[in-house]
Amino acid sequence: MSSLKPKVATTASGRTVLAAAAADVVLILAFAAIGRDAHHREEPILGVLLTAWPFLAGAAAGWILARVWRGPLSVRRAGIPVWLGSLVGGMLLRTLTGQTVVLPFVIVATLALALFLVGYRLMLAGAVRLRRR
Structure with missing residues (x-):
């Protein structure tokens, strides 16, 4: 006989949530810095922040919409929503603010953000699977 208990939403530890959020921020900043460096852009710190903010805002939307704090290290419940939020939200915000959005940039951003945020x-x-063996 199966139990009819409702599923209780669990939340990861505060430390894990904070670490995952920090990792996402650092990786999005790294994405922006690498891109700016590849194009020899000026103003390294301010420029990186100006490039990164739409992607950071999109990632924050992904965190909120997917309730990533419940499983911030999950590929499916966190990585994919944060990646898609940063990509789609970032491109929409770049478009709305008159920043460049061209197909090669969209392709590079899609791959780089997936590699970073899902990777x-x-x-x-x-590593967890290996440790369990």
């Missing part, structure tokens, strides 16, 4: 979560999931 570290995949690596952690793999």
Whole structure:
């Protein structure tokens, strides 16, 4: 006989949530810094922040919409929503603020943000699986 207990939403530890949020911010800033460096842009600190803010805002929307704090290291529940939020939200905000949005940039951003935001979560999931063996 199956139990009819309702599922209780669990939340990760505050430390884990904070670490995942910090990692997402640092990786999005790294994405912006790498892109700016590749194009030899001026104003390294302010420029990186100006490039990164739409993606950071999109990632924050992904965190909120997907309630990422419940499983911030999950690839499916956190990595994919944060990646898509940063990408779609970032491109929309760039468009709305008159920043460049061209197909090659969208392709590079899609791949780089996936590698960064989903990639570290995949690596952690793999490490956890290895430790369990």
